[in-house]
Amino acid sequence: MNRIKWAATCVMLAASLSASCAQTEEQEVIEPPGTELEGMFRYMADAAIFRDCRNGKSYPVSMEGQYIELERAYLNSGIEPGAELMINVNGQLLERPAMEGNRNKIKLIVDKLNNIYPDKTCSPEVHAELFGTYWKLVELGGKAVITPDGMKEAHMILAANESRAHGNAGCNNF
Incomplete structure (x- = not known):
């Protein structure tokens, strides 16, 4: 009976060691x-x-x-x-x-x-201040925005000290 217990212990130990060595x-x-x-x-x-x-x-x-x-x-x-x-x-x-x-x-x-x-790269990171910078709309929905002659370009400027934004939506100032 001791041999059976000893053999079972060896099998359990071997299984335990091999499982711990396997990389998951x-x-x-x-x-x-x-x-x-x-x-x-x-x-x-x-x-x-x-x-x-x-x-x-x-x-x-x-x-x-x-x-x-x-x-x-x-x-x-x-x-x-x-x-x-x-x-x-x-x-x-x-x-x-x-x-x-x-x-x-x-x-x-x-x-x-x-x-x-082949002729493109990731867009360069822009380093500009968020406030006081003239932000022009250049792309919308993956398409270039072209300002028609005689129209103001869509843009906005964020004013930090006034907590407001102003600009033009293309046909109206805001």
Whole structure:
């Protein structure tokens, strides 16, 4: 009977040790599948990096999903190897355990490549004061705003010390 208990204890201990050694693939969803993302993609020496235009953060691109389609588009785009290419994709950002160390890393998984823009970059960050600056409407719903001749351009100025805004909506002052 002692041999059976001893064997059962050994089996339980071995199972416990092997389970604790196995790395779990825990992942946290940062952006859900199908999220539209636009940014700069770079591929160099089997390393793919995506720089998000929304916040300037860079993420490694996981070589799964529709990654191979993105890599082909990059290689056929005509840009210099290692240079950045603006892309629009549907994908997801997942936080996964890093290959080395005990840290997690956020990675982009490409669900669908929507478009590439070889001649575009992320819009530069504007450094202007919020108050006292002439803010002109230049784009609305993704389309350029063109002011017709004889009309005032749509704009506004925020006045900090007066807690008000003034400007023109195109045909009326406010």
